[in-house]
Amino acid sequence: MASDLVLYTNPMSRGRTARWMLEEVGAPYEAVVLDYASSMKGLEYLAINPMGKVPAIVHRGKVVTEVAAICAYLADAFPEAGLAPPPAERADYYRWLFFAAGPVEQAFTNKSLGVTPTDQQKRMVGYGCFEQTIDALEAAVSATHYVTGDTFTAADVYVGAQIGFMLQFGMLEPRPAFVAYWNRVSARDAFKRAAAVDDALIAAAQEATAEG
CATH class of the missing domain: 3.40.30.10 (Glutaredoxin)
Incomplete structure (x- = not known):
């Protein structure tokens, strides 16, 4: 390349x-x-x-x-x-980035597949139960402006994208904290640029399919 x-x-x-x-x-x-x-x-x-x-x-x-x-x-x-905090200040950054990549991802995958752990199985799965995971996610996005505090980081890209996707497709209860957080991160110019490119690609593919 x-x-x-x-x-x-x-x-x-x-x-x-x-x-x-x-x-x-x-x-x-x-x-x-x-x-x-x-x-x-x-x-x-x-x-x-x-x-x-x-x-x-x-x-x-x-x-x-x-x-x-x-x-x-x-x-x-x-x-x-400036999308990562200084190394000494990365506790919340790593915590919520990988919380979203692990427990949140697992919880929503299982929910979409109709899998609900029993009380005994909750001890085995990394996220425990869906409700507990969502409550923890809500706490993460409502405690401060962004997940690490007042500064937007790469963790907000990942956490924000997950929340936005799940809200869009009705997979996540639109609690005020989730909606407010998504509105904050999706207002960024970088998000708008990226979404415009991908939306245009989807529209072009749909047009080509219709013409074919």
């Missing part, structure tokens, strides 16, 4: 979060849009991500997959963007 920074994505995927993070970083990048039916499972992409899923980034020849990891990596790779 000619670019030092490449995003592999699909506009109807978690790649939207990675693009948002890239727009926050402000570094030039190349986007390679893959489709679910063919190129995402093709040998060329499987050499980058054997899971055959997007997003992935390649930065100076190094591959990073998993959205939370991509957000954290980009914040460190481009410190001038």
